[in-house]
Amino acid sequence: MAAAAPAGATRSEIYRGNGPRLMLPVWAFIGIFLVLPVLLMAIYSFLTKEFRGGVIWEITLAAYDQFFLDRGLFGDEPPQIEWTYIGIFWRSIWQAGLATFFCLLIGFPTAWFIATRNAAVRPVWLFLVTIPYWVNLLIRTVSMKFLIRDTGPLNEFLLWLGVISEPLSLINTNFAVQLGLFYSYLPFMVLPVYAAVERYDFALSEAAADLYADNWTTLRLVILPVVKPGIVAGCILVFVPSLGAFLAPDLLGGAKTFMIGSLIEEQFKGAAGNWPFGAAAAMILLTIVLGVLLLHARAQAKGGR
Amino acid sequence: MNQNSIAVDVENVVKRYDSVTALHGVSMDIREGEFFTLLGPSGCGKTTLLRCIAGFEDVTEGAIRLRGEDIAPLPPHRRPVNTVFQQYALFPHMTVLENVSFGLRRRGWIEMDAEARAREVLELVQLKDFAQRRPGQLSGGQQQRVALARALAPNPEVLLLDEPLSALDLKLRQAVRVELKQIQRETGIAFVFVTHDQEEALTMSDRIAVMSEGYVQQIGTPRDIYEAPLNRFVADFIGETNLLDVEVAAVSEGMAEVFLPGGLALRCPAAASAVAGRGHLSVRPERISIGPKSAETLPATVTDHVYLGTDIHLHARLVDGEPILVRMQNSESSGIPERGSELGLRFEAGAARLLVD
Ligand SMILES: Nc1ncnc2c1ncn2[C@@H]1O[C@H](COP(=O)(O)OP(=O)(O)OP(=O)(O)O)[C@@H](O)[C@H]1O
Ligand SMILES: [Mg+2]
Numbered sequence: 001m002a003a004a005a006p007a008g009a010t011r012s013e014i015y016r017g018n019g020p021r022l023m024l025p026v027w028a029f030i031g032i033f034l035v036l037p038v039l040l041m042a043i044y045s046f047l048t049k050e051f052r053g054g055v056i057w058e059i060t061l062a063a064y065d066q067f068f069l070d071r072g073l074f075g076d077e078p079p080q081i082e083w084t085y086i087g088i089f090w091r092s093i094w095q096a097g098l099a100t101f102f103c104l105l106i107g108f109p110t111a112w113f114i115a116t117r118n119a120a121v122r123p124v125w126l127f128l129v130t131i132p133y134w135v136n137l138l139i140r141t142v143s144m145k146f147l148i149r150d151t152g153p154l155n156e157f158l159l160w161l162g163v164i165s166e167p168l169s170l171i172n173t174n175f176a177v178q179l180g181l182f183y184s185y186l187p188f189m190v191l192p193v194y195a196a197v198e199r200y201d202f203a204l205s206e207a208a209a210d211l212y213a214d215n216w217t218t219l220r221l222v223i224l225p226v227v228k229p230g231i232v233a234g235c236i237l238v239f240v241p242s243l244g245a246f247l248a249p250d251l252l253g254g255a256k257t258f259m260i261g262s263l264i265e266e267q268f269k270g271a272a273g274n275w276p277f278g279a280a281a282a283m284i285l286l287t288i289v290l291g292v293l294l295l296h297a298r299a300q301a302k303g304g305r
Numbered sequence: 306m307n308q309n310s311i312a313v314d315v316e317n318v319v320k321r322y323d324s325v326t327a328l329h330g331v332s333m334d335i336r337e338g339e340f341f342t343l344l345g346p347s348g349c350g351k352t353t354l355l356r357c358i359a360g361f362e363d364v365t366e367g368a369i370r371l372r373g374e375d376i377a378p379l380p381p382h383r384r385p386v387n388t389v390f391q392q393y394a395l396f397p398h399m400t401v402l403e404n405v406s407f408g409l410r411r412r413g414w415i416e417m418d419a420e421a422r423a424r425e426v427l428e429l430v431q432l433k434d435f436a437q438r439r440p441g442q443l444s445g446g447q448q449q450r451v452a453l454a455r456a457l458a459p460n461p462e463v464l465l466l467d468e469p470l471s472a473l474d475l476k477l478r479q480a481v482r483v484e485l486k487q488i489q490r491e492t493g494i495a496f497v498f499v500t501h502d503q504e505e506a507l508t509m510s511d512r513i514a515v516m517s518e519g520y521v522q523q524i525g526t527p528r529d530i531y532e533a534p535l536n537r538f539v540a541d542f543i544g545e546t547n548l549l550d551v552e553v554a555a556v557s558e559g560m561a562e563v564f565l566p567g568g569l570a571l572r573c574p575a576a577a578s579a580v581a582g583r584g585h586l587s588v589r590p591e592r593i594s595i596g597p598k599s600a601e602t603l604p605a606t607v608t609d610h611v612y613l614g615t616d617i618h619l620h621a622r623l624v625d626g627e628p629i630l631v632r633m634q635n636s637e638s639s640g641i642p643e644r645g646s647e648l649g650l651r652f653e654a655g656a657a658r659l660l661v662d
């Protein structure tokens with residue numbers, strides 16, 4: 001490969017010949033920061049737990065057994081499915097899905113609003129959307145807790161208005177978790193959808209109206225399909241972190257709204273932890289997320305352009 | 306369908322944006338089954354008028370009637386009018402067939418009928434083998450024809466076309482002109498066609514409305530417009546012309562007595578509102594012939610000539626210093642006059658026309 005490029009080779013040919021070498025930093029980065037940690041996690045999930053945290057290097061399926069089965073493979077009675085953790089996963093998927101739905105519901109009109117403003121003021125609106133990100137997520141989530149607690153400003157305000165006569169107890173409910181997730185991840189929906197709407201050619205809407213489509217039909221048959229890549233990107237960007245979120249469920253939800261993120265977090269924290277079990281749960285989560293992305297990629301390829 | 310009944314009646318339409326007035330009281334009648342062209346330089350308000358008819362803009366004053374009915378209260382999707390957009394605006398996520406059936410489906414056609422009709426229209430524009438492609442997989446000319454088919458499929462009362470050929474290269478544009486005119490004749494739908502290309506307007510239209518800065522300057526057949534322009538703007542914009550500075554002695558019954566530079570007297574047709582005083586006489590370059598100087602000719606000095614193959618353009622200067630252009634056919638090039646030579650120009654009185662400024 002050290003040979004000089006043949007005379008007359010175009011620039012792109014030279015780059016193509018050097019391709020593997022030029023890709024080296026990328027592969028190194030992906031290897032060290034992505035493949036290695038995941039591999040480590042995969043290995044840990046098959047090891048035996050050490051009681052004060054950490055692992056013993058003895059291969060076992062105990063972690064997966066604990067996750068899926070009650071009276072596991074290694075007892076004398078027939079194995080039974082353990083619903084606790086599957087239930088937590090199922091609830092998490094639900095919560096994340098719902099949060100994604102609400103983010104889309106509010107994020108799409110927001111993105112539409114920004115993209116249809118004068119080009120000069122759009123950056124200002126985008127800046128405003130990202131401002132909350134200047135503050136740490138933990139602090140934002142804690143402030144949300146203060147806002148909605150029984151004696152917080154929200155309840156005080158509603159009482160003052162006379163809409164309610166007793167404080168609403170919002171904390172430790174699904175509503176609180178949804179609010180937290182929604183607030184945390186809304187910009188992840190707004191930004192990609194904005195990028196897609198901004199590129200949308202409004203002549204297409206005029207063409208649809210010209211061909212007898214009312215506003216709803218135009219939205220359904222023309223606008224949404226054309227900006228779909230942005231919507232899908234936004235949904236993935238909201239769904240995936242929502243699924244693994246632990247701050248919002250920990251701080252705003254109670255034991256009833258326990259989510260995967262918190263479950264995994266607990267396994268690596270303190271003496272009650274169980275590293276192999278946490279690793280196994282993380283692997284299962286990863287499998288679900290990859291499954292969703294794969295389905296999406298397949299759908300994209302089929303809808304193909 | 307009565308050839309002379311009115312498809313679109315535009316009456317005193319004024320369109321004001323915040324600071325600009327795009328249309329200053331525009332009126333015109335577009336007849337059933339006619340190829341009607343809006344012609345004018347960039348920014349004269351052609352697109353604005355088309356958008357008012359389609360319903361994308363509300364008119365500030367005046368009225369637009371479609372077959373006698375005022376369409377002001379109708380939103381665009383209720384107007385039986387279809388548009389071929391300048392950049393086509395084809396739906397990128399749909400196949401050609403889906404694009405063409407779109408309007409039919411919205412009008413409640415069932416899928417099977419809509420598809421059959423769409424295929425029929427695609428056949429008309431010679432694209433029947435492209436039904437399953439997406440717009441991104443078509444050439445510019447093919448996309449243009451899909452846009453035309455999509456707008457024609459619902460069989461609109463009027464078809465609006467905003468510079469539909471401007472994105473095509475010259476060769477293709479000339480071919481499509483003929484095709485478009487043919488399709489218009491076959492379908493019998495009134496076309497309102499926007500262009501700023503005067504040659505396109507002259508070759509395709511039944512009638513032309515020449516516009517400038519939000520005003521209609523003249524409405525007439527291509528021949529009217531070319532041979533009997535109403536004013537300086539029209540004469541100058543349509544084709545090439547010489548505008549001679551003349552003294553007008555008298556105007557009566559459409560004829561004028563004028564004195565050309567050099568003192569030659571001429572009795573020629575005059576535009577309706579021409580008056581005595583100073584005026585401009587329009588003479589087309591191809592209507593002027595050259596010969597030796599005499600008492601009945603307009604004296605001129607040759608300044609240059611340009612050889613164009615079939616034609617030769619002779620640039621000359623009159624005694625008052627004004628330039629004049631003469632187009633000679635190459636067949637008569639028994640001799641191209643030398644630069645600096647003096648000669649006499651002549652033209653029939655009927656070839657000249659006194660204009661209002
Ligand atoms: N949305 C708008 N807001 C303000 N002014 C406008 C708007 N649309 C058009 N105009 C103005 O109205 C005038 C007529 O514009 P229009 O687009 O109708 O011209 P046109 O004849 O179609 O020109 P072209 O041949 O360049 O397409 C122009 O001066 C234009 O700047
Ligand atoms: Mg225009």
